[in-house]
Amino acid sequence: SQQGEEDPQALSIQEGENATMNCSYKTSINNLQWYRQNSGRGLVHLILIRSNEREKHSGRLRVTLDTSKKSSSLLITASRAADTASYFCATVKGNQFYFGTGTSLTVIP
Amino acid sequence: DTEVTQTPKHLVMGMTNKKSLKCEQHMGHRAMYWYKQKAKKPPELMFVYSYEKLSINESVPSRFSPECPNSSLLNLHLHALQPEDSALYLCASSLTGLAGVAKNIQYFGAGTRLSVL
Numbered sequence: 001s002q003q004g005e006e007d008p009q010a011l012s013i014q015e016g017e018n019a020t021m022n023c024s025y026k027t028s029i030n031n032l033q034w035y036r037q038n039s040g041r042g043l044v045h046l047i048l049i050r051s052n053e054r055e056k057h058s059g060r061l062r063v064t065l066d067t068s069k070k071s072s073s074l075l076i077t078a079s080r081a082a083d084t085a086s087y088f089c090a091t092v093k094g095n096q097f098y099f100g101t102g103t104s105l106t107v108i109p
Numbered sequence: 110d111t112e113v114t115q116t117p118k119h120l121v122m123g124m125t126n127k128k129s130l131k132c133e134q135h136m137g138h139r140a141m142y143w144y145k146q147k148a149k150k151p152p153e154l155m156f157v158y159s160y161e162k163l164s165i166n167e168s169v170p171s172r173f174s175p176e177c178p179n180s181s182l183l184n185l186h187l188h189a190l191q192p193e194d195s196a197l198y199l200c201a202s203s204l205t206g207l208a209g210v211a212k213n214i215q216y217f218g219a220g221t222r223l224s225v226l
Contacts, residue, residue: 003151031213033214033215035215035217040220040222041219042113042199042201042217042219042220043152043199043217088151088152090215095165095205095213096154096157096165097142097154097201097215098154099151099153100151101150101151102150102151104149
């Protein structure tokens with residue numbers, strides 16, 4: 001399987017705290033992306049990091065990529081109740097996207 | 110317009126029925142995708158169309174038949190499905206199907222919730 005693994009599977013934090021989720025993958029990639037999915041809905045793209053980049057920021061999101069370890073992390077700072085969702089990493093090669101197992105984040109108001 | 114529209118939102122069908130799922134985008138994207146997602150699982154890639162041609166079929170059973178009539182439309186024809194095919198079916202599109210494009214991000218529809226009885 002080309003699917004990535006994410007941990008933790010589930011994460012519950014208080015509003016205002018930071019949330020970190022990790023993704024490990026198996027194959028070479030062009031880029032790695034993170035998506036969010038609210039329950040029963042489609043996925044929404046959050047951030048993309050290219051294979052030659054090590055860190056990327058976008059608003060309250062920070063993504064790191066270590067291609068030697070085939071791993072990435074997503075940090076959400078100052079979390080809000082509206083951040084409650086499932087988060088998936090996606091490894092991308094050409095037009096092939098393979099999603100990781102996902103982290104379910106609950107932010108408690 | 111950054112929308113991918115999927116119809117219907119919900120579908121209930123018997124194992125002998127034939128039905129179709131539809132997906133439409135008007136962003137000029139030339140790659141379109143079908144995914145299957147079971148509860149609490151990640152989306153699983155089924156098919157990829159690149160420039161209206163089927164480029165990837167992830168060993169999907171023949172009871173699922175994709176069709177891309179033009180660059181804006183993607184259909185998934187369903188026939189003789191099994192109860193285990195019940196899932197959320199997601200359509201997505203991206204700018205291009207070319208390999209190595211650094212900004213190839215996907216836009217997803219809201220999905221069709223399929224129940225097979």
